[in-house]
Amino acid sequence: MRWNTDRPTTGWGRALRATSDVARPERAAQLDQALAPAVGNRRSYGDAALNDDGRVIDMTRLDRILSFDRATGEVEVEVGLTIGDLARVMAPQGWLPPVMPGTGFATIGGCIAMDVHGKNHHGAGSFGQHVTEITLIQASDRRRITPADTGIFAATVGGLGQTGIISRARLRLMPAKANIVTVTERRATGWDEHIALLDASQATYCVGWIDATATGHSLGRGILEEAETAAGLVPAPKASKKVPFDAPNFALSAPIVRAFNALYYRRVPEAGRTVVKPIQEFFFPLDRIHDWNRLYGKRGFHQFQCVVPVDQKDALREMLEAITRSGLASPLAVLKRMGPGRAGYMSFPMEGYTLAVDFPNRHAAVKLIERLEQMTVAAKGRLYLAKDSLATGDQIKAMYPDHALWADEAAKADPTGALQTDLTRRLDLRDMP
Amino acid sequence: MTDTWIILGATSAIARAFARTQAQSGCGLILCGRDFTDMEATAADARARGAAFVEVAAFDARQPETFAPILALTPGLSGMVNCAVFVGSMPEQGEMDADPALIEGCVTDSYTGPARFLTMLAPLMEQRGGGAIVGVGSVAGDRGRLGNYVYGSAKAGFATYLSGLRNRLARSGVHVMTVKPGPVDTAMTWGLPSMPFMTSPAGVVADILKGLKKQRNVIYTSGIWRIIMTVIRLVPEPIFKKMKI
Numbered sequence: 001m002r003w004n005t006d007r008p009t010t011g012w013g014r015a016l017r018a019t020s021d022v023a024r025p026e027r028a029a030q031l032d033q034a035l036a037p038a039v040g041n042r043r044s045y046g047d048a049a050l051n052d053d054g055r056v057i058d059m060t061r062l063d064r065i066l067s068f069d070r071a072t073g074e075v076e077v078e079v080g081l082t083i084g085d086l087a088r089v090m091a092p093q094g095w096l097p098p099v100m101p102g103t104g105f106a107t108i109g110g111c112i113a114m115d116v117h118g119k120n121h122h123g124a125g126s127f128g129q130h131v132t133e134i135t136l137i138q139a140s141d142r143r144r145i146t147p148a149d150t151g152i153f154a155a156t157v158g159g160l161g162q163t164g165i166i167s168r169a170r171l172r173l174m175p176a177k178a179n180i181v182t183v184t185e186r187r188a189t190g191w192d193e194h195i196a197l198l199d200a201s202q203a204t205y206c207v208g209w210i211d212a213t214a215t216g217h218s219l220g221r222g223i224l225e226e227a228e229t230a231a232g233l234v235p236a237p238k239a240s241k242k243v244p245f246d247a248p249n250f251a252l253s254a255p256i257v258r259a260f261n262a263l264y265y266r267r268v269p270e271a272g273r274t275v276v277k278p279i280q281e282f283f284f285p286l287d288r289i290h291d292w293n294r295l296y297g298k299r300g301f302h303q304f305q306c307v308v309p310v311d312q313k314d315a316l317r318e319m320l321e322a323i324t325r326s327g328l329a330s331p332l333a334v335l336k337r338m339g340p341g342r343a344g345y346m347s348f349p350m351e352g353y354t355l356a357v358d359f360p361n362r363h364a365a366v367k368l369i370e371r372l373e374q375m376t377v378a379a380k381g382r383l384y385l386a387k388d389s390l391a392t393g394d395q396i397k398a399m400y401p402d403h404a405l406w407a408d409e410a411a412k413a414d415p416t417g418a419l420q421t422d423l424t425r426r427l428d429l430r431d432m433p
Numbered sequence: 434m435t436d437t438w439i440i441l442g443a444t445s446a447i448a449r450a451f452a453r454t455q456a457q458s459g460c461g462l463i464l465c466g467r468d469f470t471d472m473e474a475t476a477a478d479a480r481a482r483g484a485a486f487v488e489v490a491a492f493d494a495r496q497p498e499t500f501a502p503i504l505a506l507t508p509g510l511s512g513m514v515n516c517a518v519f520v521g522s523m524p525e526q527g528e529m530d531a532d533p534a535l536i537e538g539c540v541t542d543s544y545t546g547p548a549r550f551l552t553m554l555a556p557l558m559e560q561r562g563g564g565a566i567v568g569v570g571s572v573a574g575d576r577g578r579l580g581n582y583v584y585g586s587a588k589a590g591f592a593t594y595l596s597g598l599r600n601r602l603a604r605s606g607v608h609v610m611t612v613k614p615g616p617v618d619t620a621m622t623w624g625l626p627s628m629p630f631m632t633s634p635a636g637v638v639a640d641i642l643k644g645l646k647k648q649r650n651v652i653y654t655s656g657i658w659r660i661i662m663t664v665i666r667l668v669p670e671p672i673f674k675k676m677k678i
Contacts, residue, residue, distance in 0.1 A: 003624060004624040026619070061446065061620075065478045066474055066478070067477055068477075075481070
């Protein structure tokens with residue numbers, strides 16, 4: 001395995017950076033040669049995939065489907081495979097990944113290590129709940145674990161890659177007569193209506209876009225998207241575009257975002273509408289613009305994502321008020337009802353509401369996010385480690401009650417700390433309480 | 434009727450990307466190379482993606498006795514038989530300067546081995562009266578340079594061979610396309626100082642598919658290398674011999 005030395009890398013938000021020696025094996029057997037944090041396409045926003053001054057192993061070239069049972073829909077894959085590629089290959093054959101995060105560029109390894117959720121979390125649960133076997137490479141061991149191996153499995157799913165290099169995974173796909181998605185879009189005119197629509201939704205896939213610049217009566221207004229997969233003639237997906245350079249800082253200034261959001265909101269007629277989309281356009285809307293993170297300019301951005309319990313929706317409303325008052329939000333703001341499904345000690349989901357908002361990396365935004373984090377703690381909610389770049393270790397440990405169990409398993413699986421990342425060091429996660 | 438691709442050097446990153454596209458369009462694949470563990474994984478991937486069938490066969494450019502068993506797999510095939518050649522090896526020029534015996538291996542891997550295989554395959558394709566051969570050379574073959582002239586000369590030989598084979602097989606409807614990649618982002622170039630106009634394995638494959646569709650004879654990938662190599666070829670030898678590029 002050759003190491004590409006002193007390679008600058010960033011999280012997806014580009015606010016946190018690292019310089020690492022990076023290997024990118026093309027043969028699976030090479031994985032036995034070194035133990036270092038494994039990374040995929042680095043779609044985690046903060047520092048989960050960074051290891052400054054250390055080594056990382058880029059898994060993206062190990063991306064094959066190793067077996068596929070057409071009768072049961074069980075696949076085994078090399079985890080550098082992206083979720084988007086898996087969906088593209090399987091959809092025409094009548095199967096879909098049961099859980100898909102908001103970007104198709106996330107690798108299966110990343111989906112496991114973050115126990116990601118999708119727009120169907122209220123029904124399907126988290127990604128890890130559909131994983132039936134994981135192959136882990138540890139310092140002196142290569143082992144296969146299943147959900148029956150309770151401790152180590154729960155420490156690996158959502159486990160930030162700290163229990164070994166996840167090299168292969170077996171998962172159950174979901175039968176879906178799917179090459180298109182019918183999406184019903186309707187306006188929610190304000191916070192209460194938005195929440196009510198989310199609560200009442202019976203759809204398999206459901207997500208709300210929030211205009212995080214709207215204030216007063218319109219606070220919390222947005223568009224509710226409910227979707228079902230279906231068979232049909234596939235409208236040709238639009239070609240993806242690239243962002244050729246870092247955008248200037250005013251590109252996402254308050255007046256522009258306000259104007260954009262107002263247009264985006266009115267795009268859907270008052271009476272609502274139903275449209276047909278290719279599956280990737282619904283599940284991975286942002287992937288159509290490659291490198292969209294450059295739109296935030298050189299300084300990058302942060303995403304704040306929290307989940308709060310059902311009875312804390314007023315706390316969430318207060319957070320949204322703080323966000324709209326600040327005038328710092330970008331157009332990307334999402335509200336979702338979450339179910340209880342989670343598969344690991346450090347999994348993010350809990351039954352309740354999750355809010356995700358992007359902010360350009362500015363001093364005022366950092367201050368605002370710190371406040372939102374404190375509000376999340378007070379509301380007994382949780383922050384998502386795939387997005388976080390600003391929380392403190394004490395906050396995170398308070399939010400994740402199983403942290404001690406996880407830290408114990410991680411210490412057994414990786415006694416020398418060879419798999420530590422910038423994230424686990426920043427939050428002291430590997431420290432035993 | 435199912436078309437088949439024989440893929441020589443099936444463990445290379447470009448070959449894997451190519452196999453994937455052909456599997457997705459429902460072709461049959463015969464993957465040929467040395468690392469069976471790796472090829473079995475690629476074969477499973479191709480099956481999951483919709484390949485009509487996948488066979489894995491031993492191929493070693495330095496062991497011509499491995500050639501005939503591959504050809505023996507073709508007679509029962511229904512559609513056209515095609516062949517894509519992704520083999521070659523690029524030892525450091527410095528190593529070959531120190532140990533000239535290494536030259537033979539480099540030339541066998543990059544030129545004479547695949548040429549011998551294709552010469553054995555040619556009559557079978559003539560008989561079927563169609564199909565395509567994709568031969569991957571290199572921009573390094575366009576002019577001998579200080580940094581890698583043994584590898585370059587092997588690829589130059591292969592390119593000349595392909596041009597002759599094209600001349601021969603065109604008469605029976607077989608298309609031969611020469612592909613000349615510039616630097617490609619693979620294990621071969623990983624960790625080397627950064628190179629200009631680098632393309633990805635998927636980029637090379639996209640260019641190959643476009644070239645096949647348009648029945649191109651020689652393609653450069655990425656395309657800018659056609660211009661760059663034209664300029665490099667035009668530099669007069671008295672000046673070129675003093676250059677270090």
